[in-house]
Amino acid sequence: MLRAVRARVGGFPRHSGRALRARGARGIAARGQGQRRAGSVLNASGPIVQFENVGLRYGTGAETLSDLSFSLKQGGFYFLTGPSGAGKTSLLKLLYLALRPSRGLIRLFGEDIVTMPRGRLPGFRRRIGVVFQEFRLVPHLSAYDNVALPLRVSGVAEADLHHPVSEMLAWVGLADRASARPATLSGGEQQRVAIARAVIGRPELLVADEPTGNVDPDMAKRLLHLFDSLNKLGTTVVVATHDLHLLSRVQRAEMLRLDRGQLADPTGALRHPPQRPDA
Ligand SMILES: Nc1ncnc2c1ncn2[C@@H]1O[C@H](COP(=O)(O)OP(=O)(O)OP(=O)(O)O)[C@@H](O)[C@H]1O
Numbered sequence: 001m002l003r004a005v006r007a008r009v010g011g012f013p014r015h016s017g018r019a020l021r022a023r024g025a026r027g028i029a030a031r032g033q034g035q036r037r038a039g040s041v042l043n044a045s046g047p048i049v050q051f052e053n054v055g056l057r058y059g060t061g062a063e064t065l066s067d068l069s070f071s072l073k074q075g076g077f078y079f080l081t082g083p084s085g086a087g088k089t090s091l092l093k094l095l096y097l098a099l100r101p102s103r104g105l106i107r108l109f110g111e112d113i114v115t116m117p118r119g120r121l122p123g124f125r126r127r128i129g130v131v132f133q134e135f136r137l138v139p140h141l142s143a144y145d146n147v148a149l150p151l152r153v154s155g156v157a158e159a160d161l162h163h164p165v166s167e168m169l170a171w172v173g174l175a176d177r178a179s180a181r182p183a184t185l186s187g188g189e190q191q192r193v194a195i196a197r198a199v200i201g202r203p204e205l206l207v208a209d210e211p212t213g214n215v216d217p218d219m220a221k222r223l224l225h226l227f228d229s230l231n232k233l234g235t236t237v238v239v240a241t242h243d244l245h246l247l248s249r250v251q252r253a254e255m256l257r258l259d260r261g262q263l264a265d266p267t268g269a270l271r272h273p274p275q276r277p278d279a
Helices: 002-008 014-020 088-095 118-125 143-153 162-171 187-199 217-232
Strands: 047-057 063-073 077-081 103-108 128-131 205-209 236-240 254-259 262-264
Touching (some): 063 236, 077 088, 088 236, 128 187, 143 187, 187 217, 205 217
Parallel strands (some): 077 254
C-alpha cells in the first residue's frame, strides 16, 4: 500500500497549502511558498530563533541546559542529537514555548519571548508545528479530526478540510484508519497521525521530538521526506533524533549536538558561547 501512496505524491500534499489559503483562514493561512506573514519583523534570511546564554533549571536542581548560544536561520533544517538525558526535549520545549528559560535571551520570529506577556504566547504557538515525543493526540477525536484540528483552529471552512486532511492521512499511510480513535491505533500509527497534525498547517517552524522512534525504516524515510518537502516550502525544521541513519538523508541539514545540557561541536567538544562584540 505504501508503494501506491508513494506513487501518487511526489512533493508536499498539494491540497494543504490550498486549504490554508481558503477564505476565512487566519494566521499561517495567509502564507504562500516561502513567504512570511505580513508585518513579520524578520527578513527572508534572518534568524528565526536566537538563543543567548540560555540556561534552564527545573526546580532548585542543577541547570539542565547551560550557556546555550546559537541561532537557527529561517528556512534551515536542523538535527538535534545527543545522548539520552542530554536535554534535547528540554531544548525543544523552550523552542515551542512550553517552558521559559531560567536565564538568558530567546528571540523567536524576531521577538523576545522571555519578557513577552503570557497573553501573546498562544498566537506565537500557532505558528509552530510540534511532534511531541508522546504524541499527545486528542483521545476522543478520530485520526481524521486530530489531523484537521490545526486547520479548524486556523479558521479553514469545513468544506475545505476534506481534501487536505484525506491527502495528508494518505501520505502517512493511514487513509484506511481515518475514523479510528487514537487508543485503537498502534504506537507507530499514532506517531504518524501526530506528524500529519503537526505539518498540515505548513507552520513557520516545525519542532519534532524523536518523530521516527516508533516506525520501521521505510516509513522513517518517508516521514523524513515529508519534513524535507515542508522545509523546501519555507518551514524551518528542527528534528531531535537518536537515529543516526536519518542524519545523512537531508544533505543540507545542520547538526546541533547537546552533551550534558551544553552545545558541543561535531567532535563532541563543548562549544563555549560566542563573545559578544562589545564584551
Ligand atoms: N519536568 C522535569 N522536572 C525535572 N527534571 C526534568 C524534567 N524534565 C526533564 N528533566 C531532566 O532534565 C534532563 C534532560 O532531560 P531531557 O528529557 O530534556 O533529555 P533528552 O536528551 O531529551 O533525553 P532522551 O533522549 O532520553 O529523551 C534529565 O536529567 C531529566 O531527568
